[in-house]
Structure formats: structure tokens, C-alpha cells
Amino acid sequence: MTRLSQAVRRSAYEFARWAREERLARRVELHPDPGFILGMQKSGTSAVAGLLSLRTGIPIAIDLAREWRRCTVVRASRSDRAFARYVRRNQVDFARRLVKEPGLTFVHDRLAARWPDARSLLVVRDPVATIRSIVERLGIPGDAEARAVDMLGEVPQAWRAVLDNRWLGVRSEHYIDQLAERWCIAARMAIEEQDRRMTIRYEDFVVDKVRVLDRIAEHFELPVVAEIDAFLDVPFQPPGRRREPELVFGSNLARIVRITTPIARRLGYQT
Numbered sequence: 091m092t093r094l095s096q097a098v099r100r101s102a103y104e105f106a107r108w109a110r111e112e113r114l115a116r117r118v119e120l121h122p123d124p125g126f127i128l129g130m131q132k133s134g135t136s137a138v139a140g141l142l143s144l145r146t147g148i149p150i151a152i153d154l155a156r157e158w159r160r161c162t163v164v165r166a167s168r169s170d171r172a173f174a175r176y177v178r179r180n181q182v183d184f185a186r187r188l189v190k191e192p193g194l195t196f197v198h199d200r201l202a203a204r205w206p207d208a209r210s211l212l213v214v215r216d217p218v219a220t221i222r223s224i225v226e227r228l229g230i231p232g233d234a235e236a237r238a239v240d241m242l243g244e245v246p247q248a249w250r251a252v253l254d255n256r257w258l259g260v261r262s263e264h265y266i267d268q269l270a271e272r273w274c275i276a277a278r279m280a281i282e283e284q285d286r287r288m289t290i291r292y293e294d295f296v297v298d299k300v301r302v303l304d305r306i307a308e309h310f311e312l313p314v315v316a317e318i319d320a321f322l323d324v325p326f327q328p329p330g331r332r333r334e335p336e337l338v339f340g341s342n343l344a345r346i347v348r349i350t351t352p353i354a355r356r357l358g359y360q361t
Contacts, residue, residue: 118185120177124205125310127190128198129213130276131252132223132327134292138213138306139190140326145303146312151183152190152326161248163193164257166200173200188310193251195276196258207286209310214280215292216359217273217350218335218343224252224269225338227327233340238265266342270349277353291357 127142127150129135136152143150156179157163166176177184183191194201201208225232228245238254245253252272253265260271280289288309295302299322307314335343354360 118182120181120184121187124184124186124208125188126194126201126208126210127188127213128195128210128276128279129192130195130215130220130273131192131249132227133192133213133215133220133276134295135190135192135213136326138211138290138292138295138303139188140324141299141318141321142188142303142306142312144318144321145300145314145316146307147315148187148312150188150190151186154180154183154189154191154193156180156183157191157193158248161193161251163197164251167197167257170200170203173197173204177204187312195279196272198279209286210288211306211309212276212280212287212289213292213295214277214289214357217270217277217354218339218346220273221266221269221346222333222335222338226333228253230265232266232338233342234265236265237263238268239263241265264345266339266345267349270346273350274353277350277357281353281356 127135127139139150139152142148143152162176162179166173183189195212198210201210222232228249230241230244234241238256242250242254251257253268255268255272255275258272258275260268262268262271279287288306290302290306300318303318304314339346
């Protein structure tokens with residue numbers, strides 16, 4: 091099979107998938123009162139959402155499926171009209187009672203404008219552990235001296251808005267600085283008080299998962315319907331290598347500590 095014929099078949103498949111998704115989106119309605127599980131990527135949101143779904147029997151949209159193939163959150167951040175298009179594009183997932191999508195953390199103002207009474211959960215995790223998980227997930231070095239824009243070609247399209255945070259107003263060009271500043275943006279939300287937002291630390295969740303899940307279920311006004319002891323240690327994301335931070339980051343570890351320490355300490359982390 092020639093490259094041209096492969097490209098034609100791939101294009102035909104992608105068009106057919108797009109058409110199926112558009113037909114399905116027209117058949118479902120947005121949930122009138124969804125809840126949102128937010129937090130920086132690799133902060134533990136998938137584990138929390140997966141176990142919460144099992145505990146409550148409520149299907150949860152775990153990440154917006156179409157965003158993994160082509161991320162449009164940067165465009166959605168620019169205006170309420172652009173965010174409305176983003177919601178329509180992902181209407182199948184926004185039809186669920188709960189939506190877990192880390193990308194929504196960074197457009198929370200648009201989210202609040204669209205659903206002003208929505209309840210949300212924010213998951214925070216130690217900044218060094220979070221950024222280590224990201225670089226390991228992406229297969230990029232943690233100790234490089236590089237600009238974020240120069241590394242974009244090495245990561246999937248869906249992750250480029252995570253690595254390059256100029257769209258969030260981050261000025262530093264170094265990729266580790268960018269990730270550290272991104273962590274701070276999400277963590278500041280944990281410090282801000284909001285009546286309909288609950289915050290948990292991932293580390294506290296790991297210590298007593300069932301107790302924390304029951305608190306989350308109460309926050310979202312969901313029933314507790316199932317025992318989940320058999321699932322508590324099931325990974326919901328591929329496990330990382332969990333190497334010592336000094337081995338992963340080298341001198342870049344000091345960048346993370348310098349940028350995140352003021353906020354991390356307020357959340358009980360000793361970086």
C-alpha cells in the first residue's frame with residue numbers, strides 16, 4: 091500500500107469518525123447541572139474520578155475524548171463564544187453528570203460563566219511529584235536546558251498546551267519553569283475560597299481513599315452504592331518510573347522549588 095493510499099484511508103476513517111461523533115452529539119443534551127473534577131495534569135484526577143464512579147455508580151466522563159485527538163482548549167480560552175463552541179464540540183462528554191478534565195482547570199472562569207452554580211472538586215499534588223509524572227509520561231528529559239517551544243515537536247498535540255503555557259500568561263521560556271508556573275496557577279485555586287468548590291490533596295486521598303471518596307460524594311450530592319475495596323489499588327493511568335527527583339531533574343529541581351515553594355507550603359507541602 092502506497093503512502094498516498096494510506097493517507098486516503100486514514101482521512102476517510104477520520105471523517106467517518108467525525109461524522110459519527112457529530113450525529114451522537116446531536117442526540118444528547120448538555121447536562122443542566124454537571125459537576126467538574128479539576129486539577130493539573132498528573133495530579134491524580136483520573137484515580138479519584140475512576141474510583142468515585144465505582145463508589146457512586148455514576149458514569150463519569152474521564153477526559154474529553156475529542157480533546158485527546160485535537161486539543162482546542164487554547165482557542166476556547168479566548169472568549170465565551172469560543173468556549174461555547176468547545177462545549178458543543180465535546181457535547182457527548184458534557185452530557186454526563188460529572189466531567190473529569192484537567193484542561194478545564196485553566197479555563198475555570200469560562201466554566202463558571204457557563205455553569206455558575208456548578209460544584210467542582212480540585213485535586214492538588216506535590217509539585218515535584220506532579221511535574222516528574224508529566225515528564226515521564228511524555229518521555230522527555232527533566233534535566234534539559236531547553237525552551238518549551240523547542241520541545242513541542244517531541245510531545246503529542248494534546249499535551250502541547252500543557253508544556254507551553256504562554257497562553258496562560260507565563261513569561262519564562264524554560265520548559266520546567268513553564269510547568270512549575272502551571273502548577274502554581276492550579277494550586278492558587280486551592281487557596282481561593284469558593285462555596286461550591288472542594289479541594290483535596292492527592293496524598294491525603296491515597297492514605298484513606300474510601301473516606302475521602304465519601305466526602306467527595308457528599309459534596310456532589312451523590313449516593314454511595316458500592317463497596318470498592320477490590321479496586322482501590324487498580325491503576326487508572328500507566329504507572330510512572332518514580333525515580334528520585336534529583337535523578338530526574340538535576341539542577342532543574344531548583345527551578346521547581348523556587349517557583350512553587352511559596353504556594354506549596356500554604357498547602358502543606360515541604361518542597
